[in-house]
Structures are given as C-alpha cells and as structure tokens.
Amino acid sequence: MIIRKPNSEDLDNIISLIQISLGESKIKKSQETWRYKHVDNPFGISPVLIAEENNRMVGVRAFMQWRWQYKEVIHTAYRAVDTSTHPDFQGKGIFSKLTLSAINLIGEKGPCFVFNTPNEKSRPGYIKMGWEIIGKIKVSIIPTFFYVFLVLFYKKRGNEIKENELENICFERNEFLKANNTYFTPKSALYLKWRYENNPLQDYNIISNDSFYLVMYVKKHKYFKELRVVECIGKKDLKTKLAIQSTIIRYAIVNLGMIITTADKNLFSINVFGSFGPIFTLRTVNCDEVFKINSSIIDNWVYSLGDLELF
Secondary structure, eight states, X not given: OEEEXXXXXXXXXXXXXXXXXXXXXXXXXXXXXXXXXXXXXXXXXXXXXXXXXXXXXXXXXXXXXXXXXXXXXXXXXXXXXXXXXXXXXXXXXXXXXXXXXXXXXHHTTOSEEEEEOOOTTTHHHHHHTTOEEEEEOOEEEEEGGGGGGGGGGOOOOSSSOOHHHHHHHHHHHHHHHHHTTOEEOOOOHHHHIIIIITOSSXXXXXXXXXXXXXXXXXXXXXXXXXXXXXXXXXXXXXXXXXXXXXXXXXXXXXXXXXXXXXXXXXXXXXXXXXXXXXXXXXXXXSOOHHHHHHHTOXXXXXXXXXXXXXX
16 A cells, blocks of 8 residues: 555545545535635645555545644644545555554644544544543533523624724734633634635625624524524624624524524623533644643633634
C-alpha cells in the first residue's frame, strides 16, 4: 500500500471515493464542498493524504486548517474531518494509517494540535491514536416562552453591517478574549464570510446591523424545533445585548422554535447551562507541557457552536 499526497489530477477520484464510501445522498455539491473546505479556507489549504493499492485509490484523509489563540499566541490547529475508505478495503487499518501519517506530516511544520468531536463509534479509534478527551461541550438552552416579551422591544436598526464595522466588533471581541486567558478562534470579516456566507453545506440565516453579527438556523427534531445560534458577535453595551436578544427571540417565534441553544451562557440570563454538547477531543503534536496542561481543561476554551459543529 502506498500513502502519498494527492495532486491536482486526483480530485475526481477523491470525490468518487467519498461518494462510494459515504453514499451519494450524504454528499452535497461534492467538488464545491471540497474546494470550500480544503482550498478556499482562509486559514490555509488542508493537508491531505491518499492511500493506493495496485494503483487504485482506496482511502483519503484530510485535516482542515484552523486557528486558536491564547493571549498573544496564535496556535496552528487542524480539524480531523473528511475521511473515507473504499468499502472493499474497510477493516484493514487504512483509516489509522492515513491518520497517523497525517499527524507525522503536520508535525514536520512545528507544534500544532488536531481537534474534533467524534461520536461514540469513532471515538475509541481516536483514543488509541493518542487523542485525549477534554470534556463535553457546554451549551445554554433557553425556552423561548421565557422571553416572548422581548419582541415588544424589537426594532430593526440599519442595514447589513459594513465590512469595516464588522472588523471593528471582531477586533473588540478578540481583544476581550485575549485578556481573559482563554483559547478562542480569532474572528474577522474574511473568516465569517467564508465560514457562514459562502458555506454550501448549511443554509445559515445571517442578521446584522452596525453593532452585531448573528448567525442562526432552525434544527427540526421529532416533536419540536430548535433555534441554534451558532455565532454571535457584538458590542458589549446593554443596548446591543437587548437588540441581539430581541432579534433572536423574534426569529425563534416566527420559525416556531421552542428552544434556543447557544454556547454563550451570558447571552440570556434565564437559561439551562450545562454539558449537553458533544465530546471535545484533542491530539497534540510537538506541543510543550504548558500547552498540554492548559488545553486539557474544558473551561479554558471559549467557543461558539459554529467553531465546533461539523461541516
């Protein structure tokens, strides 16, 4: 078996392998999605490896580039995302070989880490390869009826936020989190446009004005609808907070959302906050002991749902 980096001529075969492995119904605009995640990513082009057997592509593994910041230090990170093995070759350790080879590949560039939120089926395999469980993602759950009165204060102000205004509130957010000694993904207008506005995988609803930028979508469950607030960036004054709250509540009511979920426990004062999300795991690569200790505490991480959700 040969493990190598792909070239430009391999993309069609990579997409075909993903379709065969995962099923056509689970692939949305395959080539567009691949380029969006692994080529157009503002953090950089993804490291990708493929496995070949007798000149036949039988496996692919991609780590999507990401960034987390702690104080002034920006850490190179990767999301363990796309992986596929041809059905005829499953159970032969191709997933592990590709993943460990990818770890060695990114390790050549210096200290970094890989993170993801694997499900119960895939998590044991990651643990065997050196991933560590950091903890369950903490989420706020807000019943809509507690805040229906906020709709009375709803007043749409202005138009969509201008790029320079968005850069300003992103800068204020990043500076605030830098001072709090937490790990966070630095946000910018370029990042938000790529992550949400150009995303071919999820139809996000984006509402903004001169003081905030909101990203939401409705998740349908069997008996109810949930409004997920995946990104919320805004000024720190009370007027902006009230505007954000009333905008979210109004959108939830219009879309019959019974509950609201967000990773921000301070967004609404009445909420149920706890470890309701998926399990966050981490694999360090050439990192020092200080990082290993600090990163092992889930409360040292500040994240939006959009930072960690699968896409």
